Amino acid sequence: MSKIDGTMTMAKPQQDAADFVLEVDDLAVTFHGEAGALSVVDGVSLRVRPGKTLSVVGESGSGKSVTSLAIMGLLTGAKVTAKTLKLRDRDGAIMDLLDLPEKQLRRLRGYEMAMIFQEPMTSLNPSHTVGRQIAEVLHIHKKIGAREANEAAVAMLTRVGIPDAARRADAYPHELSGGMRQRVMIAIALACNPSLMIADEPTTALDVTIQAQIIEELRRLQDELGMAMLFITHDLGVVAEVAHDVAVMYAGQVVEQGSVIEVLKHPRHPYTRGLLNSVPRPDREREGKLRAIPGRVPDMGNMPEGCRFHPRCAYAQAGRCDVAVPPLETAAGEHKVRCVRWRELNI
Amino acid sequence: MSSELAPILEVKGLRKVFQLKAGFFGRDDGALVAVQNVSFSIRRGEILALVGESGSGKTTTGRLILRLMEPSGGSVKFDGEDLLPLSQPAMRAYRKRMQIVFQDPFSSLNPYTRIGDALEEPLVIHHLGQTRRERRDRVSELMEMVGLSPSQIDRFPHEFSGGQRQRIGIARALAVEPDFVVADEPVSALDVSVQAQIVNLLESLQERLSLAMLFIAHDLAIVRHIADNVAVMYLGHIVEMAPTHDIFANPKHPYTEALLSAAPIPDPEVRHQRIVLEGDIPSPLNPPSGCPFRTRCRHARPQCAEAPMQLRAVAPGHLTACIRVEQIYGVDGPSHPAA
Numbered sequence: 140m141s142k143i144d145g146t147m148t149m150a151k152p153q154q155d156a157a158d159f160v161l162e163v164d165d166l167a168v169t170f171h172g173e174a175g176a177l178s179v180v181d182g183v184s185l186r187v188r189p190g191k192t193l194s195v196v197g198e199s200g201s202g203k204s205v206t207s208l209a210i211m212g213l214l215t216g217a218k219v220t221a222k223t224l225k226l227r228d229r230d231g232a233i234m235d236l237l238d239l240p241e242k243q244l245r246r247l248r249g250y251e252m253a254m255i256f257q258e259p260m261t262s263l264n265p266s267h268t269v270g271r272q273i274a275e276v277l278h279i280h281k282k283i284g285a286r287e288a289n290e291a292a293v294a295m296l297t298r299v300g301i302p303d304a305a306r307r308a309d310a311y312p313h314e315l316s317g318g319m320r321q322r323v324m325i326a327i328a329l330a331c332n333p334s335l336m337i338a339d340e341p342t343t344a345l346d347v348t349i350q351a352q353i354i355e356e357l358r359r360l361q362d363e364l365g366m367a368m369l370f371i372t373h374d375l376g377v378v379a380e381v382a383h384d385v386a387v388m389y390a391g392q393v394v395e396q397g398s399v400i401e402v403l404k405h406p407r408h409p410y411t412r413g414l415l416n417s418v419p420r421p422d423r424e425r426e427g428k429l430r431a432i433p434g435r436v437p438d439m440g441n442m443p444e445g446c447r448f449h450p451r452c453a454y455a456q457a458g459r460c461d462v463a464v465p466p467l468e469t470a471a472g473e474h475k476v477r478c479v480r481w482r483e484l485n486i
Numbered sequence: 487m488s489s490e491l492a493p494i495l496e497v498k499g500l501r502k503v504f505q506l507k508a509g510f511f512g513r514d515d516g517a518l519v520a521v522q523n524v525s526f527s528i529r530r531g532e533i534l535a536l537v538g539e540s541g542s543g544k545t546t547t548g549r550l551i552l553r554l555m556e557p558s559g560g561s562v563k564f565d566g567e568d569l570l571p572l573s574q575p576a577m578r579a580y581r582k583r584m585q586i587v588f589q590d591p592f593s594s595l596n597p598y599t600r601i602g603d604a605l606e607e608p609l610v611i612h613h614l615g616q617t618r619r620e621r622r623d624r625v626s627e628l629m630e631m632v633g634l635s636p637s638q639i640d641r642f643p644h645e646f647s648g649g650q651r652q653r654i655g656i657a658r659a660l661a662v663e664p665d666f667v668v669a670d671e672p673v674s675a676l677d678v679s680v681q682a683q684i685v686n687l688l689e690s691l692q693e694r695l696s697l698a699m700l701f702i703a704h705d706l707a708i709v710r711h712i713a714d715n716v717a718v719m720y721l722g723h724i725v726e727m728a729p730t731h732d733i734f735a736n737p738k739h740p741y742t743e744a745l746l747s748a749a750p751i752p753d754p755e756v757r758h759q760r761i762v763l764e765g766d767i768p769s770p771l772n773p774p775s776g777c778p779f780r781t782r783c784r785h786a787r788p789q790c791a792e793a794p795m796q797l798r799a800v801a802p803g804h805l806t807a808c809i810r811v812e813q814i815y816g817v818d819g820p821s822h823p824a825a
């Protein structure tokens with residue numbers, strides 16, 4: 140963890156690294172474009188426990204997808220650095236993802252760590268049937284024969300709620316609805332029972348009954364196989380259902396993290412509060428216009444000084460909030476917050 | 487709601503059949519009925535939300551209305567004009583007035599076109615703005631409107647996040663100030679704070695320009711917030727349609743009820759009663775006879791396999807296709823307390 144982090148002062152025994160399936164410390168990602176270097180992820184630390192789900196929420200463009208692609212080793216054209224980037228595989232061996240040769244990394248991908256991508260259409264091959272695409276993953280990683288792989292592919296499609304899977308396996312991606320394509324992606328990711336599942340908005344394109352079914356299926360796999368999950372979503376309702384822990388990102392940094400109850404029920408950061416205020420509830424009648432957070436996320440190339448949220452924050456104070464990046468401080472236990480005013484604010 | 491106004495959009499008996507080819511996993515040649523006898527109308531300034539099962543035909547319905555796909559049957563009337571018999575050149579006059587925000591923002595943006603050019607394109611096509619300068623100003627304004635920074639005008643689509651790309655799609659649809667928009671999951675890729683901004687934006691446009699909208703969505707909280715009316719689709723059919731308040735407070739179809747009960751609530755301490763759907767999810771390649779929902783309906787009876795699918799009114803403006811609605815929900819009045 141970074142130097143200014145409050146965890147250092149905590150009277151807590153050193154966590155055994157093996158307690159986590161994924162351990163990320165101080166991850167930074169920089170793109171090099173026409174306009175020079177662009178830092179899009181800065182000092183992100185995350186830990187995911189076996190059988191548990193860490194939800195990452197936050198503003199669009201705050202670096203959630205880039206963070207997950209960096210973990211998977213799938214970012215091209217970017218510089219990725221971290222103090223720690225470790226994965227524990229199903230046999231308990233700890234892999235240093237930053238040091239691993241690409242060939243070994245490729246073997247881990249899809250097998251030990253799988254990813255459900257945000258945009259299914261761009262990650263499915265348009266010229267192969269979906270059945271074939273799933274069978275291929277099984278064939279490569281599990282080394283099973285073609286026929287067996289085909290049968291398993293159909294079984295996977297059934298598991299994610301595709302009706303008439305045997306016939307639907309013959310469909311090309313464009314012949315399926317948005318939600319079905321998403322389920323195909325989920326089927327591919329689940330095919331090898333990975334130790335770590337990174338799910339980037341996996342249920343956003345699904346109707347709520349299928350969403351509930353997929354969440355059930357993911358939970359069942361967690362219980363049975365101890366699969367750990369990094370679950371990116373902006374749907375705070377889904378967070379409330381799936382997450383054990385939550386990390387809130389803003390402009391490339393984690394601004395608050397803790398247990399799901401701490402973050403959703405007792406938020407300490409004004410941005411988290413703003414997020415919670417801006418969602419309507421399905422169980423309540425309309426109450427006037429939505430309370431959106433004013434303004435927009437800053438340009439990555441043009442970060443405000445100090446707290447990156449200060450131009451939009453209702454509690455911002457000149458001279459305090461706009462001078463230095465606030466440290467991520469421990470409010471209580473594992474609950475951390477990056478706001479210079481967290482002690483005095485009652486939000 | 488201005489009930490005295492004639493609808494700007496009237497859809498009647500819309501139908502779409504896809505012909506499929508045989509394949510390796512055992513698919514035979516066959517026909518898939520994606521949209522079946524869909525009828526509704528939308529007035530100026532009104533938002534009809536289309537919700538329902540994934541694969542139930544929502545996107546297809548939206549595309550058929552704009553003739554991005556040719557319907558197999560039915561009619562679409564826009565501002566009194568029957569669109570389906572029109573030739574594609576004759577359609578062009580309506581293209582400007584009817585726009586779409588696509589579900590998958592990435593596939594609808596050309597990866598080699600800078601965002602500024604992508605947004606300028608509809609302005610050029612529809613002769614809006616005399617000079618390049620005027621159009622560029624309008625593009626900047628549009629970007630501001632959807633919460634993007636005009637300084638990103640020369641970036642390419644891959645340099646934006648998913649939510650940012652979705653906003654580009656919205657800006658492009660709104661660029662020509664249309665009368666009617668099909669918004670296919672316009673906010674589902676957006677984070678909640680931008681979602682709130684866009685929802686507020688769509689609402690103000692709806693009021694200011696009397697924009698009519700077909701709002702396809704999975705997020706029932708947003709639907710409850712924004713829509714005037716809601717239509718629920720299942721396996722190609724509309725199975726229930728009603729004013730928003732009525733459908734949430736007093737659903738009259740077992741599928742709607744299950745759908746509403748599955749909506750996640752952003753409070754980890756609220757555990758709600760969820761109706762878990764069991765039974766086989768039917769295939770659109772081989773749909774059940776009678777009520778399409780009967781294979782998963784806990785209220786199903788043998789007669790549900792016999793009666794043809796038909797919407798009927800059970801209250802003013804409240805239509806349901808469930809033949810057992812009286813037995814399940816009582817003959818008159820709400821069986822549920824208003825939420």
Ligand SMILES: Nc1ncnc2c1ncn2[C@@H]1O[C@H](COP(=O)(O)OP(=O)(O)OP(=O)(O)O)[C@@H](O)[C@H]1O
Nearest residue numbers: 170179199200201202203204205645646647648649
């Ligand atoms: N290849 C790239 N080159 C330059 N900038 C990029 C690239 N990919 C992403 N970015 C920038 O990095 C930032 C983080 O993007 P990312 O996709 O991680 O956001 P996100 O949090 O996943 O957002 P969303 O919720 O909209 O999916 C954005 O500002 C984006 O514009």
Ligand SMILES: Nc1ncnc2c1ncn2[C@@H]1O[C@H](COP(=O)(O)OP(=O)(O)OP(=O)(O)O)[C@@H](O)[C@H]1O
Nearest residue numbers: 314315316317318504520540541542543544545546
């Ligand atoms: N080009 C096509 N060829 C064959 N079948 C298609 C095609 N496009 C859609 N379908 C089928 O038509 C049905 C309806 O699809 P549609 O995309 O309209 O669903 P949807 O309600 O929008 O679902 P989602 O909520 O998942 O986006 C699905 O069964 C789908 O597989």
Ligand code: SF4
Nearest residue numbers: 446449452460478479
């Ligand atoms: S540090 Fe200041 S500007 Fe930033 S969130 Fe806290 S109060 Fe707001």
Ligand code: SF4
Nearest residue numbers: 777780783790808809
């Ligand atoms: S018609 Fe029968 S099967 Fe269909 S929703 Fe009503 S009770 Fe259920």
Ligand SMILES: [Mg+2]
Nearest residue numbers: 204257647648
């Ligand atoms: Mg993303």
Ligand SMILES: [Mg+2]
Nearest residue numbers: 317544545589
């Ligand atoms: Mg769709």
